[in-house]
Amino acid sequence: MALDPQNTRRYRISISCPDTFGIVAAVTQFIAQYKGWISEAHQFADPEACTFFMRYEVVADSLPFDLDTFKEKFAPLAEQFNMTWNITDSAERKRAVLMVSKEAHCLSDLLYRWRSGELNIDIPCVISNHDDLRSYVEWHGIPYVHVPVDMSNKEPHFQAVREQIAAAEADVIVLAKYMQIIPEELCEIYPNRIINIHHSFLPSFIGARPYHQAAERGVKQIGATCHYVTSELDAGPIIEQDVQRVTHHNTTKDMVRLGKDVEKAVLARGLRFHIEDRVLVYGNKTVVFA
């Protein structure tokens, strides 16, 4: 066991199901019979929702089969407990399409994490309604797709965006300060797969100009919220949040700057949780096995 399980390929099993006894025993018994090595384990039961959640990581090489065989063998057990479940392979990097407008702080932060190997994703392309960030993105060897918006008719824009995302075979879409409201249709194609960063501590200051609202209300902390996008504006399941202290000395310009720092940190954490399959959504809430 000299192997460092953190640095090896792992299978990630995510499960939610009606709570009952014997779930963990059955799952771990299943893993143990194949001499699987569990490198990380989380479980949680919501007593109100009577729902059980678990996420296990198993060192891939400790199991005698590939991902498909794993799923096939696991299926009967999943059916027995009426599980909503998923197994992924840490070696299969998720394909993340980034969408931006003109502001570069989140994009720049994510691209650093990507090129340094900190964020284990592929980025098939960056889509933007502006052309401003093309050169920076292309330096990274990533295609930049400029899809302008006609403000009087946004339908063609979103039609083109939809096609680009489909062509990119995106597993996840990251709205890294993409300042357009996503139409309901697109939300429904990618449920719990479109991640937004909102510049307030939701549910405070929903909608436009949250810093202006925050300054008006005289709050002493400003925040940011990373959430999945649903058809209801700024109301999807929250993945991660954080805040930053402000004082009367901070001008609106300062608040924008400080807010950007919170935004990029919160989005990076939320995206990491997502790509490592740590976020389980139920109702309008999340369990995050961080």
Place this chain on the structure above:
Amino acid sequence: MALDPQNTRRYRISISCPDTFGIVAAVTQFIAQYKGWISEAHQFADPEACTFFMRYEVVADSLPFDLDTFKEKFAPLAEQFNMTWNITDSAERKRAVLMVSKEAHCLSDLLYRWRSGELNIDIPCVISNHDDLRSYVEWHGIPYVHVPVDMSNKEPHFQAVREQIAAAEADVIVLAKYMQIIPEELCEIYPNRIINIHHSFLPSFIGARPYHQAAERGVKQIGATCHYVTSELDAGPIIEQDVQRVTHHNTTKDMVRLGKDVEKAVLARGLRFHIEDRVLVYGNKTVVFA
């Protein structure tokens, strides 16, 4: 100058006035002509409101006059700059009436700070609509006034409360988890002198059962807000705020416990700012010279 200015009696000068040049020069010139020793100084100009704020502390013994003479001599200068102003003496402890219901966490915290000398106030009495905390308060040698509420007619309760506060000659009223809505009339008698602690990060979750609301919304941080009470529920000027991280593991019971810790810390800080005359209110906002 071997004297520690932090441990000596000080005059505290608070000023707000229309912004113009020469204010600080005039004030400091005034202090310097009497050889006053400034031990702390803060100033701030809000460019949007065109309003200037300052708060100075001067070592009392370095000035050749008492508080009344100080005010008298300062008045012409104040008039010249159209100041709203106040000078207080750190040796004159403010009289703080505490109001509680059944929950003891804020009360217990404030009484510890009071009896250890950390909070420089007098507490003429604790007023409650319940009798539960009598023994604890009385151990401290502080009168406990039980004023029951008739839920079908709250008017007599608040009439009695008003009389008690008046009799106590309260400078500030601290709602240390007093779970009744203060009637407009009482708010108007004590503008910016009634301090409440609200168990959410306002403006999120205004009104009742904020933890329940927070749990429903799946937020990742819970907060507390210390604010002045105005006739609009939970909408008065914010003095201080803070948050505490929560996860799915935290039950509502945990959130209540964690929330209490934030509440008592935020209320204690907010009250300290108030009694040291560090809070200047303008519009519905505050400048806090912490």
Place this chain on the structure above:
Amino acid sequence: MALDPQNTRRYRISISCPDTFGIVAAVTQFIAQYKGWISEAHQFADPEACTFFMRYEVVADSLPFDLDTFKEKFAPLAEQFNMTWNITDSAERKRAVLMVSKEAHCLSDLLYRWRSGELNIDIPCVISNHDDLRSYVEWHGIPYVHVPVDMSNKEPHFQAVREQIAAAEADVIVLAKYMQIIPEELCEIYPNRIINIHHSFLPSFIGARPYHQAAERGVKQIGATCHYVTSELDAGPIIEQDVQRVTHHNTTKDMVRLGKDVEKAVLARGLRFHIEDRVLVYGNKTVVFA
């Protein structure tokens, strides 16, 4: 399953053992065969130490036996995996002896948490080398034992302290600002059962006058550390730590006050972890299943 598992009696199983596969399967299989209801579960493997740790909570009434029978039935499994293990009953409150000197902030905080039901402990007595806090402790109905120290010969003091602790049948000894160094002998009688709060972010500023040291060094944050006491001063396994921002404006007196707030929060969290059997010590480190 309408029962709230958080509010019912639970058995808490803590295990550390050499890492191998099948541990969780065996333990959960054992629980499942008796239809035990797992209400909380944590596990962790340290790849460097090749050691596995787990802590499970099981709803007591879901199992068909009492604590002694549970242990008896579990013993063969424990032996099989070479476990260091323990099972406790949440209904059996730990007996915590508090030791104090003159400062009341930690004591006051812990007593509030105790009398409000937030801290699930019994307090057989408070031991002090001074008589200052007697009245406050006795108001709570808790015996106060004054054991003076002869600074030229501390041996009789510690002899008496040892006897008092033994007579109190203490499960845990909490040094809530007890300002004496615990002799090695006493440390060895109660390994990982004496909890101290140290007023710095250890390992910074070991020993006396940490705020003075911190001010000298010009740090921008001050901290506190809750740790188990070992014979090496301030070097035992760390349970919990936190920090608080300070600025040049903060006098040493301010730092003491701010430091007290961190101290009491960190000690309360650390003690909670301990009494809920969430802390597993290995080497000079801890796993805290919070």
Place this chain on the structure above:
Amino acid sequence: MALDPQNTRRYRISISCPDTFGIVAAVTQFIAQYKGWISEAHQFADPEACTFFMRYEVVADSLPFDLDTFKEKFAPLAEQFNMTWNITDSAERKRAVLMVSKEAHCLSDLLYRWRSGELNIDIPCVISNHDDLRSYVEWHGIPYVHVPVDMSNKEPHFQAVREQIAAAEADVIVLAKYMQIIPEELCEIYPNRIINIHHSFLPSFIGARPYHQAAERGVKQIGATCHYVTSELDAGPIIEQDVQRVTHHNTTKDMVRLGKDVEKAVLARGLRFHIEDRVLVYGNKTVVFA
């Protein structure tokens, strides 16, 4: 006064001098006589050191003279109070030479802040002992100077570095993860002008491999410290510090990643304070007028 003083050119006056009365009056009187508009003001007196510090910002266009005339007129006053003083012009961007090794997180963060206009500096060049980050730096249009180190004789390296810095006319040198110890001679040429980011909460874990040390000691928070470089390793005046919570779940790899996030945030804040002349050093400590 419709002007936003935050967005206009300002003169920044920094002063430290023996504490006495009349300093602020004299300085503000000086400013007022020219109808100067003070847009920000901070002052502080250290009673132990009997030293007074102040920093004022004055809207440049409100004064009838340029920087040189300002200094000339101010000099007699400075002499009268025995001031160590400086006046700078916010429009004169400081020249910051960045020094890096192979790790890009701080560099990447600073370059984002620079190109987005958030950091008001000029970057004449980036100096490195490796060639790895050349392309990234050059994309920004900034010269990249590769100066290899001969580990058996570092003298030529530092000779070349010294010449490059001199040629660049650097106002400040930022060690953005430059992993070499700066020789005493270079420290003395640029006192309080070489800024380092150290990956621990100093004075904890001085020297090499701080995360390894932190993991050994089992700390619950990891930190970072931004400080001026002096000839004593990791012991110069601290500008800024912060910490980040870690748990047993965090591998050394996680700690490195989390530590990088703290490092880049702390360095960016510390550098901002420096370039805005907000840091006044005395003894081995700093006053930071943030």
